[in-house]
Amino acid sequence: MKEIKFVDLKSQYLSIKSEIDNAIQEVLLASAFAGGPFVKKFEEDFANIHGAKFCSGINNGTSALHIVFMAINLGRGDEVIIPANTFIATPASVSLQGGKPVFVDCSEDDFNIDPDKIEKAITPKTKVIMPVHLYGQPAQMGRIMEIAKKYNLTIVEDCAQAHMAEFEGRKVGNFGVAGCFSFYPGKNLGAYGEGGAVICSNEEFWKRIQAIKEHGSFKKYYHEYLGHNYRLEGIQGAILDVKLKYIESWTDKRRKNADLYRKYLAGVKDIVLPKESKNVKHVYHIFVIRTKRRDELNKFLNENGIQTGIHYPIPCHLQHSYKFMGYKEGDFPVSEKLSNEILSLPMSEQISEEDIIYVCDKIRAFFK
Ligand SMILES: Cc1ncc(COP(=O)(O)O)c(C=O)c1O
Missing domain, CATH: 3.40.640.10 (Type I PLP-dependent aspartate aminotransferase-like (Major domain))
Incomplete structure (x- = not known):
């Protein structure tokens, strides 16, 4: 595999x-x-x-x-x-x-x-x-x-x-x-x-x-x-x-890899691709998609040899270490919703187009 x-x-x-x-x-x-x-x-x-x-x-x-x-x-x-x-x-x-x-x-x-x-x-x-x-x-x-x-x-x-x-x-x-x-x-x-x-x-x-x-x-x-x-x-x-010395070319490569993900994931209805604001240069440290079936998709990708991440599964206000501050579920609904839906796909300047296609094909296969 x-x-x-x-x-x-x-x-x-x-x-x-x-x-x-x-x-x-x-x-x-x-x-x-x-x-x-x-x-x-x-x-x-x-x-x-x-x-x-x-x-x-x-x-x-x-x-x-x-x-x-x-x-x-x-x-x-x-x-x-x-x-x-x-x-x-x-x-x-x-x-x-x-x-x-x-x-x-x-x-x-x-x-x-x-x-x-x-x-x-x-x-x-x-x-x-x-x-x-x-x-x-x-x-x-x-x-x-x-x-x-x-x-x-x-x-x-x-x-x-x-x-x-x-x-x-x-x-x-x-x-x-x-x-x-x-x-x-x-x-x-x-x-x-x-x-x-x-x-x-x-x-x-x-x-x-x-x-x-x-x-x-x-x-x-x-x-x-x-x-x-x-x-x-x-x-x-x-x-x-x-x-x-390489950071500029590596950053360009990350941005190109993000474009490749967008190209090969275009039309997959069940996911939301990351939006890049018009007035910024995004450097794609992490390429984060959203789906309501995040945990199932994550498991499927891992079973197919693809490493993924979740950044982050629990928002700060609900972390145990901040319990003393008295925040509760529902205080920050967007962050809470995202924490259940976000999934980070493999991203670096090293990943090849072939590997990005493999990841995207598996995502398509999952939703078929
Ligand atoms: C948003 C953010 N802030 C702070 C840090 C802390 O950096 P470090 O792990 O080098 O201490 C990290 C590292 O993951 C981070 O992602």
């Missing part, structure tokens, strides 16, 4: 093996393991390609979000508006800092936070709106920025799934005080281990982040702030810098 991986990291590695192997060797020979010159070079290159002035390499995406809340001094009880449909790290980064995530339902069009529902969630304690560019599709930043301006709120963007994505021609991560990225291995830009980054364009803020990730120090053993060890490893910096 054919086997189709959700993301084929081995074949990606083999396609750039000698460059990666050399980069790792260089780090070993330089003994530059924690932070250091390879991380610095990657930070400069990542800021550049993302149209930001500064970048700070961080040890993972969750820490990248958390360090921003440390840096803006989010206080106990300060409220942060967050979409209910996201990965748990988004609200956890707020809760871990003593803040309060306030969930808002998402839109059925792009699965992102619904700008029409944000104002109702604003209270005198609201400090931040944190849009998530879920699955690689930017949230509607124009509307979100207007609301932030009207209520004098800070914007922190969760760009963990959206490297190189654009809203109205501008790369994500540049709309507010900071943009936070994850380089978890399966991401559009993935480390060979853990990794993350914060981009920003305010030098003072960047310096603060650089210090907080080093136990709050600008100079070794002199500590200005309470901080953490959130450094990116040298080996990951070197690997990410090699992969960064």
Whole structure:
């Protein structure tokens, strides 16, 4: 039976093996393991390609979000508006800092936070709106920025799934005080281990982040702030810098693969294909379809050797870890409906047209 991986990291590695192997060797020979010159070079290159002035390499995406809340001094009880449909790290980064995530339902069009529902969630304690560019599709930043301006709120963007994505021609991560990225291995830009980054364009803020990730120090053993060890490893910096050269062509390939899925799934009545908003560049970290028969289809595809995913089966407000907040079923009906209907199909720059046709043929066979 054919086997189709959700993301084929081995074949990606083999396609750039000698460059990666050399980069790792260089780090070993330089003994530059924690932070250091390879991380610095990657930070400069990542800021550049993302149209930001500064970048700070961080040890993972969750820490990248958390360090921003440390840096803006989010206080106990300060409220942060967050979409209910996201990965748990988004609200956890707020809760871990003593803040309060306030969930808002998402839109059925792009699965992102619904700008029409944000104002109702604003209270005198609201400090931040944190849009998530879920699955690689930017949230509607124009509307979100207007609301932030009207209520004098800070914007922190969760760009963990959206490297190189654009809203109205501008790369994500540049709309507010900071943009936070994850380089978890399966991401559009993935480390060979853990990794993350914060981009920003305010030098003072960047310096603060650089210090907080080093136990709050600008100079070794002199500590200005309470901080953490959130450094990116040298080996990951070197690997990410090699992969960064390919990110534009890999993103194009993902977009072409999304077109192929649309072509070969056209006319299948029982599924809804993902909509791409007119004013964004979607980078298809995940290709998510919807169907009322999600669990049956998922089982059928898995039995036919096709790996799939569900992002995510339980919206944040109904997770056990947030039970203490008192949310209940029915609070965010769109997110709840989506969590029962969404299915993520194999997607990467490595998947071939032949494999996409195989997946689409199996989906057609299932609904016949
Ligand atoms: C939307 C979102 N936010 C935050 C994160 C956290 O990133 P990491 O896994 O690198 O800590 C992820 C990672 O999956 C994510 O998808």
